Amino acid sequence: MHGFMAFSHRLTALTLPLQQLFALVLRLWLFEVFFSSGLTKIQSWSSTLALFEYEYSVPVIPPELAAWLATAGELALPVLLVVGLLSRFSALGLFVLNAVAAISYPDISLAGVQQHIMWGVMLAYLSVHGGGLLSVDKLLAKRWLQQG
Numbered sequence: 001m002h003g004f005m006a007f008s009h010r011l012t013a014l015t016l017p018l019q020q021l022f023a024l025v026l027r028l029w030l031f032e033v034f035f036s037s038g039l040t041k042i043q044s045w046s047s048t049l050a051l052f053e054y055e056y057s058v059p060v061i062p063p064e065l066a067a068w069l070a071t072a073g074e075l076a077l078p079v080l081l082v083v084g085l086l087s088r089f090s091a092l093g094l095f096v097l098n099a100v101a102a103i104s105y106p107d108i109s110l111a112g113v114q115q116h117i118m119w120g121v122m123l124a125y126l127s128v129h130g131g132g133l134l135s136v137d138k139l140l141a142k143r144w145l146q147q148g
Contacts, residue, residue: 023132031082038074056104084135091126
């Protein structure tokens, strides 16, 4: 058993840089997906409002408020996520936004559902594990621990 534990520790040490790179790639990918969507919304605000009014069935909140919240979330949260600031919060916020988007659009295709599931899994990973060592969160935590 001792040999297996040593092997496991060595394997973990070897894969740690890959885990950090994986988290960074996820953050970059998700930034592109959600920020681009937010930019599309602000390019034609009247179209965005019409979509939220007549196409999307966002539960509980009025369509105009849903449009504002979705757009703000898609523009602010990916920026925080890509730099790794408040990574878990940003990923969780985008996870909720992604879930609401998937359930609010009645004509979503199977491919669209699969994309939302993939993004949801990526966001769940970042919500649980954080932004990784290559994030502002880690720099701030390191600095705070050095001062404390």
